Amino acid sequence: xxxxxxxxxxxxxxxxxxxxxxxxxxxxxxxxxxxxxxxxxxxxxxxxxxxxxxxxxxxxxxxxxxxxxxxxxxxxxxxxxxxxxxxxxxxxxxxxxxxxxxxxxxxxxxxxxxxxxxxxxxxxxxxxxxxxxxxxxxxxxxxxxxxxxxxxxxxxxxxxxxxxxxxxxxxxxxxxxxxxxxxxxxxxxxxxxxxxxxxxxxxxxxxxxxxxxxxxxxxxxxxxxxxxxxxxxxxxxxxxxxxxxxxxxxxxxxxxxxxxxxxxxxxxxxxxxxxxxxxxxxxxxxxxxxxxxxxxxxxxxxxxxxxxxxxxxxxxxxxxxxxxxxxxxxxxxxxxxxxxxxxxxxxxxxxxxxxxxxxxxxxxxxxxxxxxxxxxxxxxxxxxxxxxxxxxxxxxxxxxxxxxxxxxxxxxxxxxxxxxxxxxxxxxx
Amino acid sequence: xxxxxxxxxxxxxxxxxxxxxxxxxxxxxxxxxxxxxxxxxxxxxxxxxxxxxxxxxxxxxxxxxxxxxxxxxxxxxxxxxxxxxxxxxxxxxxxxxxxxxxxxxxxxxxxxxxxxxxxxxxxxxxxxxxxxxxxxxxxxxxxxxxxxxxxxxxxxxxxxxxxxxxxxx
Numbered sequence: 106x107x108x109x110x111x112x113x114x115x116x117x118x119x120x121x122x123x124x125x126x127x128x129x130x131x132x133x134x135x136x137x138x139x140x141x142x143x144x145x146x147x148x149x150x151x152x153x154x155x156x157x158x159x160x161x162x163x164x165x166x167x168x169x170x171x172x173x174x175x176x177x178x179x180x181x182x183x184x185x186x187x188x189x190x191x192x193x194x195x196x197x198x199x200x201x202x203x204x205x206x207x208x209x210x211x212x213x214x215x216x217x218x219x220x221x222x223x224x225x226x227x228x229x230x231x232x233x234x235x236x237x238x239x240x241x242x243x244x245x246x247x248x249x250x251x252x253x254x255x256x257x258x259x260x261x262x263x264x265x266x267x268x269x270x271x272x273x274x275x276x277x278x279x280x281x282x283x284x285x286x287x288x289x290x291x292x293x294x295x296x297x298x299x300x301x302x303x304x305x306x307x308x309x310x311x312x313x314x315x316x317x318x319x320x321x322x323x324x325x326x327x328x329x330x331x332x333x334x335x336x337x338x339x340x341x342x343x344x345x346x347x348x349x350x351x352x353x354x355x356x357x358x359x360x361x362x363x364x365x366x367x368x369x370x371x372x373x374x375x376x377x378x379x380x381x382x383x384x385x386x387x388x389x390x391x392x393x394x395x396x397x398x399x400x401x402x403x404x405x406x407x408x409x410x411x412x413x414x415x416x417x418x419x420x421x422x423x424x425x426x427x428x429x430x431x432x433x434x435x436x437x438x439x440x441x442x443x444x445x446x447x448x449x450x451x452x453x454x455x456x457x458x459x460x461x462x463x464x465x466x467x468x469x470x471x472x473x474x475x476x477x478x479x480x481x482x483x484x485x486x487x488x489x490x491x492x493x494x495x496x497x498x499x500x501x502x503x504x505x506x507x508x509x510x511x512x513x514x515x516x517x518x519x520x521x522x523x524x525x526x527x528x529x530x531x532x533x534x
Numbered sequence: 535x536x537x538x539x540x541x542x543x544x545x546x547x548x549x550x551x552x553x554x555x556x557x558x559x560x561x562x563x564x565x566x567x568x569x570x571x572x573x574x575x576x577x578x579x580x581x582x583x584x585x586x587x588x589x590x591x592x593x594x595x596x597x598x599x600x601x602x603x604x605x606x607x608x609x610x611x612x613x614x615x616x617x618x619x620x621x622x623x624x625x626x627x628x629x630x631x632x633x634x635x636x637x638x639x640x641x642x643x644x645x646x647x648x649x650x651x652x653x654x655x656x657x658x659x660x661x662x663x664x665x666x667x668x669x670x671x672x673x674x675x676x677x678x679x680x681x682x683x684x685x686x687x688x689x690x691x692x693x694x695x696x697x698x699x700x701x702x703x
Contacts, residue, residue, distance in 0.1 A: 122617045123632045124610035131639055150646050154674055157598050163590055349569040378558040382601020437611050
């Protein structure tokens with residue numbers, strides 16, 4: 106297979122530090138100019154515009170905004186209090202609390218980095234005070250934050266659903282069980298480590314008064330995932346409408362409970378608008394790039410190449426996992442999905458693999474990439490929160506990486522972990 | 535002398551970014567308000583608005599393209615590995631070359647984009663017949679035009695290490 110000029114131009118530009126959003130457009134545009142096909146540049150630009158001008162994409166800024174509001178309004182603290190009630194009394198209690206909070210937080214926000222910063226800044230100091238090493242506390246935070254984009258709502262799943270033309274609702278349903286499985290497996294590993302290293306164990310259960318306040322305070326924030334998921338999965342509202350309901354609900358909740366001052370709201374809109382336009386621009390450029398790949402016939406020839414090597418879907422998926430793992434080490438999950446998704450699409454369909462199953466594998470694998478060196482946003486965020494060096498965190502995370510890999514293998518080999526729930530809800534999978 | 539010119543450019547760009555930041559936050563506000571009203575009309579009054587989807591999309595497109603400007607100072611995601619291992623003079627030159635190339639993209643998009651805008655002026659947005667489609671397309675050339683001074687700033691940035699460098703905020 107010959108790699109066309111424009112692909113090489115894009116890769117070189119990206120490696121030299123050109124922001125991905127420009128590198129994706131640079132290759133095709135420069136390629137057309139070199140080939141003297143300026144007309145193609147016009148169509149390419151149309152693709153860029155059409156890539157952004159899509160109603161389903163409105164869910165992205167809205168979910169990001171809802172996440173910002175909930176982070177600002179002390180929702181995180183309430184989730185942690187609630188988690189302490191449930192698992193705080195186990196051996197290695199705060200480590201379990203950290204993971205459970207990540208699971209609950211995942212139902213509110215779709216971002217692993219937000220999870221690391223929000224939970225890390227609160228739980229790492231608390232764990233240190235309780236006698237855990239800072240390295241271990243940071244490792245647990247980083248390892249569990251990758252649950253965020255797997256349990257819905259999830260920004261990268263909306264991106265995948267859009268670029269691969271599958272239902273957002275089906276994807277959200279498919280992510281729920283794998284996300285919970287990841288959480289449970291991380292807790293199992295924590296339990297093993299806790300026993301081996303004799304981690305602290307809190308004596309006595311929380312008092313009735315503590316329990317009641319914790320449950321009352323946790324109740325309304327925890328209704329958010331119920332509203333979002335229930336609304337979408339039962340087909341009452343579209344994902345975009347669910348996202349705006351989440352914004353309205355979290356805004357009312359934070360303002361009524363007095364945990365968010367009205368003066369802080371403009372700042373939240375600024376941050377949400379900024380990060381969502383960065384994602385949306387990338388979607389626009391990726392549409393342009395994907396179209397250029399398609400007219401060059403690359404996904405099709407790649408599919409033929411792969412089908413010549415193996416027709417065994419399991420082998421293919423294992424190979425893909427390896428490729429994704431490497432890609433995820435270098436690229437953020439969103440851009441990676443936008444670039445790799447359309448390239449692998451035809452191969453996947455040629456092998457009769459369910460696009461929904463493939464989506465879960467891809468989202469999970471690339472999210473783990475956020476927590477692996479050398480380039481991982483979660484690692485950088487946790488290093489910033491804990492003031493540790495990335496290398497130290499990585500060493501402390503080794504047992505958790507093992508869990509990540511085992512869960513990925515399980516999800517790859519057993520499609521039903523992902524597909525049972527969407528099938529039950531009547532989505533075609 | 536040169537550093538004064540650069541300083542003026544940075545100051546100008548900071549104003550540009552501030553204006554665009556205010557604009558994208560407001561556009562997000564517009565989207566939220568329209569969506570809430572639209573959901574209320576659809577589910578409570580059982581009388582869906584015909585224009586809300588198009589109005590939200592127009593805001594989304596403009597928010598995204600003005601966000602291009604806001605992201606120019608360390609906002610857009612890039613692979614930074616190679617530059618950090620190159621020797622410093624070479625890294626400076628590579629950085630400049632990269633932003634010259636970004637400038638090339640910007641100029642090309644502006645060039646081609648205004649053609650679209652002209653074509654779009656002959657059409658209207660279906661549910662909002664007082665808005666011409668061209669005003670929606672306009673976001674693309676405007677966004678890319680506004681990043682040109684920021685490309686120049688990023689290209690020159692490593693050559694003025696002693697100046698206070700603006701950050702992403």
